Amino acid sequence: xxxxxxxxxxxxxxxxxxxxxxxxxxxxxxxxxxxxxxxxxxxxxxxxxxxxxxxxxxxxxxxxxxxxxxxxxxxxxxxxxxxxxxxxxxxxxxxxxxxxxxxxxx
Numbered sequence: 001x002x003x004x005x006x007x008x009x010x011x012x013x014x015x016x017x018x019x020x021x022x023x024x025x026x027x028x029x030x031x032x033x034x035x036x037x038x039x040x041x042x043x044x045x046x047x048x049x050x051x052x053x054x055x056x057x058x059x060x061x062x063x064x065x066x067x068x069x070x071x072x073x074x075x076x077x078x079x080x081x082x083x084x085x086x087x088x089x090x091x092x093x094x095x096x097x098x099x100x101x102x103x104x105x106x
Contacts, residue, residue, distance in 0.1 A: 014039045015054065
């Protein structure tokens with residue numbers, strides 16, 4: 001019996017080929033979901049007929065996934081920069097309002 005999180009073999013199928021991958025029990029669902037996503041991307045590329053050969057299909061899928069990841073990271077960074085600027089603006093407005101309120105008391 002495996003301890004929780006101990007590596008264990010998980011079978012995943014990608015382009016009709018089975019692979020055994022070691023992963024912790026707590027990562028099993030994420031691994032299976034990742035394999036299904038990759039399988040879908042590789043099938044799309046294969047079915048387009050533009051790329052032939054499993055190695056080339058795998059490289060194209062990896063490039064597409066890397067591109068998607070970088071786009072998401074850029075969007076996340078842009079969002080954080082926008083939110084930081086908004087927070088700074090609100091802090092400045094609050095400070096101005098508090099200072100004006102303090103001046104009225106004197």
